[in-house]
Amino acid sequence: MRQTPPTPAGGRMSARAPRPSPEPRGSGTRRGVGGLLVDTGxxxxxxxxxxxxxxxxxxxxxxxxxxxxxxxxxxxxxxxxxxxxxxxxxxxxxxxxxxxxxxxxxxxxxxxxxxxxxxxxxxxxxxxxxxxxxxxxxxxxxxxxxxxxxxxxxxxxxxxxxxxxxxxxxxxxxxxxxxxxxxxxxxxxxxxxxxxxxxxxxxxxxxxxxxxxxxxxxxxxxxxxxxxxxxxxxxxxxGLASLAGGISYLRSSRPLAGAFLIDLGAMVFGMPRALFPALALTVYHGGATTVGYLNAAPGLGALIGSLLTGHIGRVARPGRAVAVCVVGWGAAITGFGLATWLPAALALLVVAGAADVVSSVFRMVIVQQSTPDAMQGRVNSLVFAGIQGGPRLGDAESGMVAAVAGPQFAAWSGGLLSIATAVVTCWAIPQFYRYRNVASAAVSFAGAPVESADRGGRAGEAEPEPGPVS
CATH class of the missing domain: 1.20.1250.20 (MFS general substrate transporter like domains)
Incomplete structure (x- = not known):
């Protein structure tokens, strides 16, 4: 039976199950370039x-x-x-x-x-x-x-x-x-x-x-x-017991833990923004304008990437997609650290920004599908803390490495460490890498996870299928 939330006091009806989309993702009706653009449906x-x-x-x-x-x-x-x-x-x-x-x-x-x-x-x-x-x-x-x-x-x-x-x-x-x-x-x-x-x-x-x-x-x-x-x-x-329950759930859900850790690793090791002033002056021989260009490039890439996410709902393995995007992020940051020509460096930062935003959407799909409605607030708040805290830790990490070995080394080595973190996460948490998109079967319209008919696992996990923002 599908669960319907009770009507609260005062008679205002709770959110009912939304009507199914008339054209589910993967229907084949959106093709070509239009299929890449974000779906406004x-x-x-x-x-x-x-x-x-x-x-x-x-x-x-x-x-x-x-x-x-x-x-x-x-x-x-x-x-x-x-x-x-x-x-x-x-x-x-x-x-x-x-x-x-x-x-x-x-x-x-x-x-x-x-x-x-x-x-x-x-x-x-x-x-x-x-x-x-x-x-x-x-x-x-x-x-x-x-x-x-x-x-x-x-x-x-x-x-x-x-x-x-x-x-x-x-x-x-x-x-x-x-x-x-x-x-x-x-x-x-x-x-x-x-x-x-x-x-x-x-x-x-x-x-x-x-x-x-x-x-x-x-x-x-x-x-x-x-x-x-x-x-x-x-x-x-x-209360604290509720908070502890959310932390415990985040740790116990393998797909959710993998999505959290792979992004944290990419941000801590691969975030290069603290290096922009030093690189602008010492490598690209510019000034404030160059620093501005370097800061704007990842944002431009993120905007472009967010507009080209029409395919995301049709990807069967979002965990693998996250891994590919993080590797792409790390490769772009590695190239940025080695680049000595400003246009090439900016282009690589645009690619990195696009990879990061596409990865974030795939991670959010995993979070939404893997987390029961009763846990959504706590899990999403912890994800938000990681999103906000990871780049700041990355600023500190890259700044310290640059002080010892120089800004270029800090940038390209951070990119390589991001790739290594992604590989280790996928190897250590295979349930994350094999996570299957269970949009049409694992979550009821009312928001309650539904057990898989295949393995009886928690909604959202893969192998067993299906388990627990960004």
Whole structure:
């Protein structure tokens, strides 16, 4: 029997099973170049997902406006690049703590209500920055306080949105929906910073922050239009026991653990962004403009890659696809470390960015299929912590290696270590490498994993089939 979540108090109906896609992935109706482009079908077929995606897109643009404004305003206030870095560093601890501790909250309460609360709290942080910017002499401490407050709730909001996805689209549209979310994020990463400079130049900082407040208002309205999204079986009380259960599940699920570790290895060893300033000056004989090009190239590749994910739902072995993408990432970073011609280096970074974003969509497919609805909040919050913490550890690792052996060695050796980590992960966790896409059989429309008829394993694992974000 298919499980239907109970109607919560107040009579508002919970999210029902989405209607099956009229054309499941692999139907053969989308061919040629069109089959590579991201599939926008879920936006038209599933009203709930369309509302969730629209709110994410608008709020994402607003948040990117604020990211640029905070850095620039901090520098204008202090004239210190070190202080700009400290404001960013001050967000790390609340970001990681909020994401990890917020997971049990997402699995304890109606996820729609959790998202409503996070929109208000995120808007409050942006409003604090706006009020400070309107002062005759803006203060420095609000730059630390309000960005830290917002960071603390970003992971909660991310986990709640990811946890709701499987309740809003059928399994056949899950991969396409994840691709659309990834494409939206990459698009906001380009649109937001581009618009921020123009707005700051013509209207100042306060308008940027107020626009971010308004963007969270739009996201709030889109969330109010969603159905109730209570966790399966009513949820589990938030607390340390719930958090420990999520960590235990992440460790025990072999496909999930493999997806987490292979990405962590690629980011810790292969993330080269801390090397960009040194390489720009010593290898490419440039300056700030060259540093900007190096930072922009992976983002450009990620945007291109996210728009070319129409094939993902038709890939039967997403674990192998992740491995191929991580090896591609490592090879591109290795080539980047050896390149002495700037155009070649930029091209390799574009390839690396594309490989990374495609890998992330495949990993998210594994996370969604491998995790029961009742665990979605905790698992996604832990994945988010890894996504945020891995690159920062990578910055520290590459910086230390560069201090000893030079930036080029740090870059190409990091690429090789990324490849080695991928190989070791696939060898040590074969269930991850052999993971089979079970979109049409392993997950019910209501979000409950269904046991495989072949082996009786947990939904999502391969060999035995089928087991537990990015």
């Amino acid at each position: 879920p936006l038209w077929r599933h009203q709930g997902f369309r509302r969730l995606w629209t709110g994410q897109m608008v709020a994402g643009v607003g948040s990117q406006l604020t990211v640029v404004a905070v850095g620039y305003q901090t520098y204008r206030l202090t004239g210190s690049t070190a202080m700009v870095g400290l404001v960013s560093l001050g967000q790390l601890a609340p970001l990681l703590a909020g994401s990890v501790l917020g997971g049990p909250v997402v699995d304890a309460f109606d996820r729609r209500k959790v998202m409503l609360v996070t929109q208000v709290l995120l808007a409050a942080g942006a409003a604090g920055l706006a009020v400070n910017a309107m002062l005759g002499h803006p203060l420095l401490w609000p730059m630390f306080a309000f960005t830290a407050e917002s960071a603390a709730f970003q992971g909660v909001d991310w986990a709640a949105r990811r946890s709701s996805l499987r309740r809003l689209v059928p399994p056949a549209d899950l991969a396409a929906s994840l691709s659309l979310q990834s494409a939206a994020f990459q698009a906001t990463s380009v649109l937001g910073p581009a618009a921020a400079g123009l707005i700051i130049a013509h209207a100042g900082f306060s308008l940027v922050y107020w626009l971010n407040v308004a963007s969270f208002g739009v996201a709030f309205i889109t969330v109010t239009r969603l159905p109730a999204l209570p966790p399966e079986s009513g949820g589990q009380p938030a």
